[in-house]
Amino acid sequence: MVGQSVDMSTHTERTIAAGHEAAAGRQRGVRAFLPFLGPAVIASVAYMDPGNFATNIEAGAKYGYMLLWVVVAANVVAMLFQALSAKLGIVTRMSLATQCRKRFPAPVVYAMWIVSEIGAMATDLAEFLGAAVALSLLFHLPLLASLTIVAIATYAMLSLQGGFRPMEYLIGGFVGIVGVSYLIELAIAPPDWRLFAYHSVVPRLEGPYSVMLAVGIIGATVMPHAIYLHSSLTHDRVPASTDAERRRVLRFSNTEVLLALGVAGLINMAMVAMAARVFHDGAHDTVADIETAYHTLIPLLGGAAAGVFIVSLLASGFSSSVVGTMAGQVIMQDFVRFQTPLWLRRLVTMIPSFVVVALGVNATQALVISQVVLSLVLPVPMIALLVLTARRDVMGEFANSRLTSVAATVAAAVVLSLNALLLLQVAGVPLPFPAGA
Numbered sequence: 001m002v003g004q005s006v007d008m009s010t011h012t013e014r015t016i017a018a019g020h021e022a023a024a025g026r027q028r029g030v031r032a033f034l035p036f037l038g039p040a041v042i043a044s045v046a047y048m049d050p051g052n053f054a055t056n057i058e059a060g061a062k063y064g065y066m067l068l069w070v071v072v073a074a075n076v077v078a079m080l081f082q083a084l085s086a087k088l089g090i091v092t093r094m095s096l097a098t099q100c101r102k103r104f105p106a107p108v109v110y111a112m113w114i115v116s117e118i119g120a121m122a123t124d125l126a127e128f129l130g131a132a133v134a135l136s137l138l139f140h141l142p143l144l145a146s147l148t149i150v151a152i153a154t155y156a157m158l159s160l161q162g163g164f165r166p167m168e169y170l171i172g173g174f175v176g177i178v179g180v181s182y183l184i185e186l187a188i189a190p191p192d193w194r195l196f197a198y199h200s201v202v203p204r205l206e207g208p209y210s211v212m213l214a215v216g217i218i219g220a221t222v223m224p225h226a227i228y229l230h231s232s233l234t235h236d237r238v239p240a241s242t243d244a245e246r247r248r249v250l251r252f253s254n255t256e257v258l259l260a261l262g263v264a265g266l267i268n269m270a271m272v273a274m275a276a277r278v279f280h281d282g283a284h285d286t287v288a289d290i291e292t293a294y295h296t297l298i299p300l301l302g303g304a305a306a307g308v309f310i311v312s313l314l315a316s317g318f319s320s321s322v323v324g325t326m327a328g329q330v331i332m333q334d335f336v337r338f339q340t341p342l343w344l345r346r347l348v349t350m351i352p353s354f355v356v357v358a359l360g361v362n363a364t365q366a367l368v369i370s371q372v373v374l375s376l377v378l379p380v381p382m383i384a385l386l387v388l389t390a391r392r393d394v395m396g397e398f399a400n401s402r403l404t405s406v407a408a409t410v411a412a413a414v415v416l417s418l419n420a421l422l423l424l425q426v427a428g429v430p431l432p433f434p435a436g437a
Contacts, residue, residue, distance in 0.1 A: 050130020131317025
């Protein structure tokens with residue numbers, strides 16, 4: 001075990017050394033980029049978690065390919081804000097939560113912390129439940145037993161020692177499993193590529209429920225905890241000592257964001273397309289939960305397709321649960337400088353999942369609602385990041401350009417607008433979407 005820890009530590013040390021060489025300009029090409037591959041991969045897990053499975057399956061089954069444009073738009077917004085989060089960490093060598101604590105009034109900071117903790121708990125509910133549902137379906141276990149196994153397994157993964165690289169290898173492996181699974185699904189059930197392309201770029205909503213699903217997709221795609229976590233992962237990974245080095249590191253970081261979140265976006269689109277291709281047929285349009293989707297896939301496409309689907313969900317649930325707990329730790333310790341033991345943090349965030357199962361609440365419906373909660377929390381880190389990265393007293397010459405500020409402001413406005421529509425719907429105010437429009 002000691003030897004294994006040394007090996008893990010060596011991987012991290014070599015990565016840091018190689019990163020310094022690349023930042024100084026003494027290393028070129030792909031080898032220069034590889035030391036910086038990791039933070040966005042970890043963050044990308046938040047964009048293909050069980051919440052995505054739940055919202056994407058329901059969107060594809062109920063509306064076919066129609067909401068693909070929401071997935072695309074959400075992914076573009078995610079790329080922008082993850083890049084800004086990484087930039088904040090690289091330039092200031094502080095996380096977003098730390099900068100908020102340092103720059104904003106104390107009442108604002110505590111309010112942001114409370115809201116962010118609610119978001120972290122909603123995140124963990126979706127991820128923990130998703131992994132447990134997959135384990136339950138795969139091995140025919142009671143859901144409570146599956147929850148217990150997931151709790152033990154994720155705690156073991158979180159206990160990895162030896163620096164940041166081992167965790168990046170682990171999460172990268174899970175991402176690979178999810179990606180390959182959906183390549184197989186698309187080969188088994190090829191989508192209508194014409195409709196796929198059309199609805200990826202042409203916005204359309206059809207009735208009030210499509211608004212809620214659109215907000216859920218955004219909440220499942222642009223994740224508050226991932227915005228907080230990304231800056232924490234980059235702020236001391238390969239410290240840059242000069243502005244020239246920071247520019248190089250930022251270029252590597254932006255490239256990684258495009259690649260990692262590009263893959264996550266394609267996987268999300270594949271989820272919607274698979275559900276549209278298989279379930280949106282007039283007979284299975286009401287498929288709206290993971291368990292039903294799994295059982296329906298068996299007679300429609302065979303056991304192999306259903307098996308691949310559930311393995312991808314299991315990989316997604318395990319990896320995103322680990323990342324969600326990491327983000328929760330960062331939010332607490334950086335906002336209020338309060339650290340809790342890992343086992344206690346894991347225990348607290350597990351409680352809502354056990355309560356949901358014990359009360360007999362539909363697991364997938366709980367997943368969808370959790371994604372809506374996340375979308376309502378999302379403006380908090382988005383606005384904070386937008387404000388901080390635009391300030392020259394925080395970022396120096398790396399402050400956002402006018403174009404970047406405008407793009408980020410528009411993105412935040414879109415999210416706020418969709419949230420407002422959702423709140424109006426919940427309040428019973430008629431929305432301007434005629435039935436069948």
